Amino acid sequence: MTEPLLAIENLAVHFGTGPGSVRAVDGVSLTLERGEILAVVGESGSGKSVLSRAILRLVREPPGRLVGGHIRFEGRDIAAMSPSELRALRGDQISMIFQEPMASLNPVFTIGFQISEALRTHRSLSRRAARAEAIRLLEQVGMADAALRYDAYPNQISGGMCQRAMIAQALACRPRLLIADEPTTALDVTIQAQILALLRRLRDETHMAIILVTHNLGVVAEMADRVAVMYAGRLAEVADAQTFFAGPLHPYSRGLMASVPRIGDRVATLRAIPGVIPRGGAAAAGCTFRDRCPQAMDICRQTPPEFIQGGSRVSCWLHAGSDIAAPAAEGAAP
Numbered sequence: 001m002t003e004p005l006l007a008i009e010n011l012a013v014h015f016g017t018g019p020g021s022v023r024a025v026d027g028v029s030l031t032l033e034r035g036e037i038l039a040v041v042g043e044s045g046s047g048k049s050v051l052s053r054a055i056l057r058l059v060r061e062p063p064g065r066l067v068g069g070h071i072r073f074e075g076r077d078i079a080a081m082s083p084s085e086l087r088a089l090r091g092d093q094i095s096m097i098f099q100e101p102m103a104s105l106n107p108v109f110t111i112g113f114q115i116s117e118a119l120r121t122h123r124s125l126s127r128r129a130a131r132a133e134a135i136r137l138l139e140q141v142g143m144a145d146a147a148l149r150y151d152a153y154p155n156q157i158s159g160g161m162c163q164r165a166m167i168a169q170a171l172a173c174r175p176r177l178l179i180a181d182e183p184t185t186a187l188d189v190t191i192q193a194q195i196l197a198l199l200r201r202l203r204d205e206t207h208m209a210i211i212l213v214t215h216n217l218g219v220v221a222e223m224a225d226r227v228a229v230m231y232a233g234r235l236a237e238v239a240d241a242q243t244f245f246a247g248p249l250h251p252y253s254r255g256l257m258a259s260v261p262r263i264g265d266r267v268a269t270l271r272a273i274p275g276v277i278p279r280g281g282a283a284a285a286g287c288t289f290r291d292r293c294p295q296a297m298d299i300c301r302q303t304p305p306e307f308i309q310g311g312s313r314v315s316c317w318l319h320a321g322s323d324i325a326a327p328a329a330e331g332a333a334p
């Protein structure tokens with residue numbers, strides 16, 4: 001069996017220390033194959049953004065701490081890499097794009113310079129070749145007048161253009177893994193559709209894998225091969241996208257689906273999931289979703305559910321009797 005591109009094993013990231021610490025990511029295990037698009041979904045505070053940053057060791061320490069686990073990328077453990085190894089990895093083999101472009105664009109350099117620098121650093125291109133390639137990348141992400149925009153500073157172009165420049169920068173070295181944290185949330189729907197189509201095309205052409213962090217299930221339905229639902233720092237459900245949208249198993253997943261307004265509703269009624277995510281993550285006994293779950297049982301308050309494996313994997317006592325009642329290799333109980 002070939003090794004997955006990425007294998008996250010029992011990853012734990014906490015914020016703060018002592019009894020008040022927050023388990024933002026708490027025992028998450030996941031794999032990602034080459035060319036696969038995995039969507040990580042969940043409400044704000046579910047741990048999805050911390051997980052995505054932790055893969056590239058971008059969680060600031062302190063206050064964050066990577067307290068356990070492994071992040072194996074092509075067999076090498078990112079969790080154990082030195083700062084110089086991390087620098088060589090970032091922006092080259094693994095890139096990240098953010099909701100907020102200024103998180104990765106430097107305001108004191110032109111956008112063209114920043115894209116060219118990535119190419120010169122990781123691909124050893126000449127200045128002239130890097131410039132030509134940067135302009136080509138800007139055209140590829142739909143930047144109008146790319147050659148002119150090359151010399152623009154981030155504050156001289158619109159937010160949508162900055163977003164495109166950041167995506168061009170992230171794609172410059174043809175990464176094998178792209179981590180996209182809410183990449184199109186700040187864009188209008190037309191540009192959002194163009195960017196998503198571009199990412200899909202690049203996946204098809206280059207076999208780049210994508211981890212797409214989003215709260216937008218419409219984007220997930222359009223893009224993802226597989227879906228991982230996070231709740232309180234843990235995985236609630238992992239399923240292939242078709243199975244997930246045909247009928248999610250975890251009550252939290254069902255709540256997320258029910259909160260999406262549907263075309264055809266005369267009045268779009270948003271059915272919010274009552275309550276909030278527990279702040280401390282999964283420290284308490286039992287299932288962490290129990291206080292919000294309409295189907296909670298006594299056992300849910302006492303014992304964390306096993307992660308049950310069928311075609312999908314779900315962490316919920318309601319599925320304790322499903323076909324394969326063995327703890328899964330991926331995932332952990334909420």
Ligand code: SF4
Pocket residue numbers: 250251252287288289290291293294295296297300305315316317318
């Ligand atoms: Fe609800 Fe219990 Fe399932 Fe948790 S384990 S989601 S509380 S039914």
